[in-house]
Amino acid sequence: MSSLKNRLRTMLPRSMRELIIKKVSVEGISVFEEMIVINLSLRHFYNINSSKSVVFTLSNGAYNVLLDFELNKNTVSLILTNDIFEHLEGNSTIKMSFEGKNMIIRMSDNLQTKTSFLKNQQYYNLLVNGTIILEQLFNEYTFNEESIEVKDISVAYEGLSVTVKEKFYNNACLALLYPNKIVELGEKSNGQCITADDFTNVTMGRATLCILEDLVLTPVSYTGPKKTLKTKSHHLAVENHNGESLVFIENHSVILTDVQSKVSSDYMQLIFKCDTREDVDSVILNDAVTNDVTTFDVSVDNNGLYYTNIPFEDLMDGFSRKRFSILSRGNEPVIMQPDLSDYEGSKIGERHLISYHYENIKIWLYRRKDQGLGFNLTRPRIKRQVTEIENFHLKGYTRGRENFTESSMFMIFEDRYSKEQALVPVDVEFNKDLSKVDLKGLKSKDKTIIDIFIGMVHENGEIIRKEKIKYKYSDYKKDNYYGVKTEKDEEGSTHYFLVTTTPFNNLKVESFVIPKGVPLPIEKPEKDYSTWLVGERYDTAQDNGYAFYKYLRENTDINAYYVIEDTAPDYRSISSDPNVLAFGSNEHYQVTFKAGVLLGTHDLENLLPYKPARGFFNYEETIKVFLQHGVLGRKRVEYHRKYYDLPFDLFIVSSTPEKEQVVMKKLGYYEDEVAVTGLARFDSLPRGNKTKDILLMPTWRDWINTDEQFLSSQYFNNYNNLIHNERLIKLLEENDVRLNFYPHYRAQMYFNDEILNPSKNINFIQLGSKTVQDLLIEHALLITDYSSVSFDFTLMNKPVIYYHFDVRKFFRQGKLRPLYQTFIGSIARTEDELVDLIQQQINLNFKPGDIDISGIFDYQDHNNSQRIYHSVVDKIAELERTDDEVH
Numbered sequence: 101m102s103s104l105k106n107r108l109r110t111m112l113p114r115s116m117r118e119l120i121i122k123k124v125s126v127e128g129i130s131v132f133e134e135m136i137v138i139n140l141s142l143r144h145f146y147n148i149n150s151s152k153s154v155v156f157t158l159s160n161g162a163y164n165v166l167l168d169f170e171l172n173k174n175t176v177s178l179i180l181t182n183d184i185f186e187h188l189e190g191n192s193t194i195k196m197s198f199e200g201k202n203m204i205i206r207m208s209d210n211l212q213t214k215t216s217f218l219k220n221q222q223y224y225n226l227l228v229n230g231t232i233i234l235e236q237l238f239n240e241y242t243f244n245e246e247s248i249e250v251k252d253i254s255v256a257y258e259g260l261s262v263t264v265k266e267k268f269y270n271n272a273c274l275a276l277l278y279p280n281k282i283v284e285l286g287e288k289s290n291g292q293c294i295t296a297d298d299f300t301n302v303t304m305g306r307a308t309l310c311i312l313e314d315l316v317l318t319p320v321s322y323t324g325p326k327k328t329l330k331t332k333s334h335h336l337a338v339e340n341h342n343g344e345s346l347v348f349i350e351n352h353s354v355i356l357t358d359v360q361s362k363v364s365s366d367y368m369q370l371i372f373k374c375d376t377r378e379d380v381d382s383v384i385l386n387d388a389v390t391n392d393v394t395t396f397d398v399s400v401d402n403n404g405l406y407y408t409n410i411p412f413e414d415l416m417d418g419f420s421r422k423r424f425s426i427l428s429r430g431n432e433p434v435i436m437q438p439d440l441s442d443y444e445g446s447k448i449g450e451r452h453l454i455s456y457h458y459e460n461i462k463i464w465l466y467r468r469k470d471q472g473l474g475f476n477l478t479r480p481r482i483k484r485q486v487t488e489i490e491n492f493h494l495k496g497y498t499r500g501r502e503n504f505t506e507s508s509m510f511m512i513f514e515d516r517y518s519k520e521q522a523l524v525p526v527d528v529e530f531n532k533d534l535s536k537v538d539l540k541g542l543k544s545k546d547k548t549i550i551d552i553f554i555g556m557v558h559e560n561g562e563i564i565r566k567e568k569i570k571y572k573y574s575d576y577k578k579d580n581y582y583g584v585k586t587e588k589d590e591e592g593s594t595h596y597f598l599v600t601t602t603p604f605n606n607l608k609v610e611s612f613v614i615p616k617g618v619p620l621p622i623e624k625p626e627k628d629y630s631t632w633l634v635g636e637r638y639d640t641a642q643d644n645g646y647a648f649y650k651y652l653r654e655n656t657d658i659n660a661y662y663v664i665e666d667t668a669p670d671y672r673s674i675s676s677d678p679n680v681l682a683f684g685s686n687e688h689y690q691v692t693f694k695a696g697v698l699l700g701t702h703d704l705e706n707l708l709p710y711k712p713a714r715g716f717f718n719y720e721e722t723i724k725v726f727l728q729h730g731v732l733g734r735k736r737v738e739y740h741r742k743y744y745d746l747p748f749d750l751f752i753v754s755s756t757p758e759k760e761q762v763v764m765k766k767l768g769y770y771e772d773e774v775a776v777t778g779l780a781r782f783d784s785l786p787r788g789n790k791t792k793d794i795l796l797m798p799t800w801r802d803w804i805n806t807d808e809q810f811l812s813s814q815y816f817n818n819y820n821n822l823i824h825n826e827r828l829i830k831l832l833e834e835n836d837v838r839l840n841f842y843p844h845y846r847a848q849m850y851f852n853d854e855i856l857n858p859s860k861n862i863n864f865i866q867l868g869s870k871t872v873q874d875l876l877i878e879h880a881l882l883i884t885d886y887s888s889v890s891f892d893f894t895l896m897n898k899p900v901i902y903y904h905f906d907v908r909k910f911f912r913q914g915k916l917r918p919l920y921q922t923f924i925g926s927i928a929r930t931e932d933e934l935v936d937l938i939q940q941q942i943n944l945n946f947k948p949g950d951i952d953i954s955g956i957f958d959y960q961d962h963n964n965s966q967r968i969y970h971s972v973v974d975k976i977a978e979l980e981r982t983d984d985e986v987h
Contacts, residue, residue: 124196125208126228127175131217136224138178138194138232141208145174145198153199158184158234160192161765167194185220194232204230214306216279218243218319225279238282247321248311250345253338255329257432260285260296260336262311262320268292269313271936276307276347277317284312288932299331302349309338309345315927320345333435354378354426354436358405359473360447361465363454367409368463370424372473374406376436378428383408384435385475389420395427412456415463415475422475423468438473448473458556458564460503479565480504484554486571486607489599492585494552494607495531496569504556504564512553512566513537513609518544523557535585539609540595546613546684547709551606574605577745578703579713581610592616598711603743612710618689624718629696629976631659635707636700636729638683639668642871644727644752645701646674648780651965653679658969661691663707669868684709697972698722701729703739714745723975725750727968728779730888731956732762741768750975752968754778754891755958772978775971778957778964781873785896792946793838794938795879796823797872798903799887800844810850818905819843819851821931823862828935832861835942840865842875880946883934890925895957899948900925901937924953 123143130137148154148171156167156178165184170177178194196203207215207228215226221242227233254261262274271288274296283303285296294311310317322345327338330352337348358373370383383406385394396408415422426436440448451464461477468474480503486496501509510523511532520542524532542550555566571582581598588594594614601607614620632652636645641664652660664671666682674680681688688709698704704712704724714720726739726748741747751767751774753759759774798819804810822828823841832839842865843851851864865875872889876882882893882900890900904927928934953960959967 122198122203124203124205126205126211126215126226126232127208128211129215129217129226130177131219134182136180136217136219138180138226140176140178140196140205142174142176148198155197156194157197158192158194160188160190161761163187182219185222188234188236190236192234192236194234196231205232206230214279216277218245221245223277237280241282242316244316244318247319247344249321249323253322253324253327253345255327255338257329258297258299258331260329260338261293262295262309262322263293264311265292269294269311271933272311272313275310275312275317276302276349277310277319278303278305278307282312282317283307284929288936299334299336302331302334302336304334304349304351307347307349309347330432330434332433351437352434353439355439356443356473359438359440359443359445359465361450361452363452363463367411368415368452370408370410370465372406372438373404374426374438376426376428378434378436379430380406381427381429381433383410384425384427385410385414386423386425387418387420388423388474389418392417412454416456416461416477419477419479424473424475437470439471440467440473441471443467455505458505458507458558460505482509482554482556482565482567484567484569486569487573489571489582492534492583492597492599493531494534494599496572497529498526498554499528501556507556507558507564510555510557511569512555512563513539513542514551514553515542515544516549516551516608518542520544523555526554534583534597534599534609535587539597539611540587540589543595543611548611550609550611552608568602568604568606570605571601571607574601576601576603576605576743578705578743579711580745581711581713596710598713603738610711613684614689614710615684615686618686621693621717624721625693627696627718627721628659628694629723629980630657631661631691631695632697632699632972633661633663633691633695633707634699634727635663637702638665638706639670640664641668641670641674641680642873643701643729644780645699647784647873648699648727648965648968651780651783652969653677655966656969661695663688663691670871693717696722697725697976699725699727699972701727712746720746723750723972723979724748725968725972725975726752728752731755731779731891732758737767739767747773749773749979750775750971752777752779752971754782755954755956757955775968776958777967777971778959780965780968782892782895782957783962783964784873785892786877787895787897791878791880791898793840793879794832794881794883795875796839796841796883797875797887797889798844798847798885800846801906810847814906816847816850818903818931822903822934825931825935828938829859829861831935831939831942833859837861837942838863840875840879842872881938881941883938891956894924894953895960897948899941899946901934901941902927903934904929924956 122145125141127139127141130139142148154171156169158165158167168179170179196205205228217224222236223238223241223243225235225237227235248267249265251263251265260274268291270290272294273288274285274294276283276285283301286298289295309320311320321343322338323340329336333351335350335352339346339348355375356372357375360371362369362371374380380398383396383398385396394414396410398406398408400406424438426438428434428436448465448467451462453460453462459480461479463475463477466474466476481500483499484496486494488495498509501507509526511526513522514520522537522542524537526532539550552569553566554569556564558564581600583599585597586594587597593616596612598610599607600610634645634649636643641662646662649660649662652658661679661681663681663683681691692708698707700707710716712719724746731754751763751769753763753774753776756776759776763769763774764771801813801815804813804815810816838861840863841851845867848867876889876892880898882890882898883903884890884900885903893900902925926937928937
């Protein structure tokens with residue numbers, strides 16, 4: 101019957117179908133002290149007399165609840181009582197079903213009210229995309245639900261001041277609370293008058309005006325007349341709405357009555373006419389991705405047409421979309437967004453074909469969705485794919501060489517570390533035998549990775565473009581491969597080459613060497629479960645790996661070995677231990693052939709001199725233990741169970757929430773594969789040791805890949821400015837406190853004694869001069885950003901300050917747990933806030949707050965290694981029982 105209805109429905113004209121399709125729309129929310137009500141409209145629900153046919157379900161992880169609602173003829177009032185919010189963490193989903201069928205929920209086109217609200221000092225926002233998503237945002241902030249009344253609001257160009265009644269503030273600023281972000285409006289100020297003078301990050305939309313003090317946001321209540329102000333980029337109107345001060349923000353705009361473009365050999369000429377009373381000063385080109393801004397002078401003719409010439413190199417920079425705006429001249433300049441809503445000219449979308457750097461590129465102006473003026477381009481596509489891998493042959497195809505001048509297509513093999521390359525010409529259809537490529541000659545070290553690209557190479561030898569090549573039938577796992585070959589070198593050592601893929605299905609070749617002197621087992625080596633191989637990264641002995649290795653050697657009869665590269669600084673201090681193995685040595689190979697248990701803080705690539713995969717010396721029979729290098733829960737990690745053909749048999753964590761909420765729920769491991777023991781390195785941490793100095797230890801940013809990117813990055817500028825902050829220097833010197841800066845190992849080359857010379861109280865700590873754990877023990881206060889070493893500090897009952905100047909970008913790929921659950925301490929967003937918090941801690945003599953860390957650590961003793969040991973022994977016993985049952 102239902103299929104007949106569907107056929108009849110599709111036979112109807114679209115206009116008729118629109119009259120019978122059931123539609124559910126969110127019309128807004130109503131906020132009450134005891135509940136939140138989501139208001140929905142219903143269309144074309146003709147037989148909805150009984151509420152039993154309608155069900156609303158809210159889901160938040162393991163918490164699921166049926167929601168109460170009030171049903172009228174065409175509306176539903178969906179009720180979320182206060183007790184529901186006690187169970188919510190992160191995002192929740194609300195679904196509607198009618199007569200057992202899930203309904204699609206949309207946002208109303210006529211929505212006039214806010215979709216955000218405060219409840220239990222948390223901030224929530226509604227997203228609607230088929231279901232209702234109840235977002236819990238800004239977990240690092242606390243929100244006052246009661247607003248503060250203000251006496252007056254005064255405005256000026258680039259200026260907004262709020263004067264409150266009675267209350268005095270200490271280091272407060274004005275802020276705008278948007279549905280999806282918080283924008284702080286300038287420097288902190290004290291007293292009853294809070295002033296805003298920085299509108300750089302303001303964007304269009306509607307926001308609540310708040311006062312921000314110590315990460316607490318309080319809405320402003322203003323009952324006076326509407327106030328308006330002009331900033332360089334926006335027009336702001338502050339109005340009272342139901343006792344709350346809302347700010348309505350609009351761009352300055354200018355109507356364009358004519359737009360056209362022309363191209364010459366090296367620039368595009370933009371020609372426009374506009375309806376404005378302002379004198380036009382220049383045209384601004386803004387990169388939509390990086391937000392980089394470039395300004396170009398204009399000239400005007402007698403007909404009021406403006407002309408500006410924009411070089412191709414500026415238009416092509418980053419090969420991303422650009423948008424234009426117009427800057428006025430005068431004491432109060434404004435940036436005006438072009439308004440093309442009424443423009444009917446035909447030349448705006450005219451496409452120009454140009455040759456730029458040997459590529460045929462199409463460029464054109466276009467009308468943006470916001471009716472602004474944008475610039476776009478299309479580069480010629482290089483189509484490429486490998487469709488078959490067999491006997492170390494890659495079969496596939498390429499397309500697109502006709503769109504490049506004086507160029508030919510090559511397959512490019514590039515060593516990931518040295519960037520050395522080998523180029524092999526390819527045809528439209530290719531079948532390349534990789535055994536004929538000198539991969540061995542490319543290698544920068546015995547164990548390395550060679551990436552594979554398809555590239556266009558100019559006849560002068562310059563690589564114009566190169567794109568990674570994908571494998572059509574990729575089944576990405578960290579421990580699998582699609583093809584393998586071996587090759588002996590002149591010394592008789594055997595080089596292995598394995599074709600594998602990245603998480604994005606791009607092809608690469610992994611290589612390792614078995615030296616000539618290593619006797620290989622004739623058959624699959626039998627694994628000895630009393631021989632354990634432990635390690636961290638190739639080049640360290642400072643983390644949970646070495647801590648656990650020392651425990652095994654001192655407290656058990658396990659035949660334990662530790663592996664590290666002999667060129668690493670840490671190797672020198674531990675090399676006298678006969679069970680410390682140089683990575684890739686003969687002894688290392690012999691131990692890996694027989695070791696039944698592998699224990700690492702990172703992927704087991706760091707422990708084995710060969711590929712950790714089936715078929716390599718009985719790897720599949722080993723017990724694989726992930727010792728961890730921190731407490732999980734902040735950023736996303738790459739240890740999901742699905743990424744392994746042979747996942748970890750045992751995953752070590754520090755708490756039950758970390759086990760259940762992160763490793764089981766987010767990373768896919770089963771309960772018996774996760775052990776709550778605590779981390780091995782925590783065992784040697786003292787509790788509350790008395791020290792005085794400050795350790796500054798930030799982590800890395802994965803979007804920084806070159807020297808140029810680093811030196812122009814916010815990351816470098818913020819830390820460089822901090823260590824030269826005059827107020828901080830004076831504070832340290834007056835209190836005889838030293839700040840020791842230990843940059844991430846990838847940033848060490850950029851920070852050194854030469855840069856850190858403003859004060860004898862600020863020192864640079866060179867990589868390898870001390871272990872991380874010693875540094876943590878020796879300091880009274882830790883300043884970091886997102887590093888998991890903060891957990892070590894918290895466990896020692898010592899204070900931590902977090903410097904979160906780029907928190908949104910850092911967590912752009914999401915986080916595993918809400919921020920407030922893992923960032924235990926004070927959070928600074930600006931340099932001044934950070935110095936304020938440092939001063940506060942010095943004044944308190946580095947006394948920590950009274951904090952509950954039971955959600956981070958199940959155990960706060962010194963027996964973590966012992967628990968890890970027994971968990972591994974239990975896993976061995978479990979494996980042996982299984983083998984006995986099988987046989």
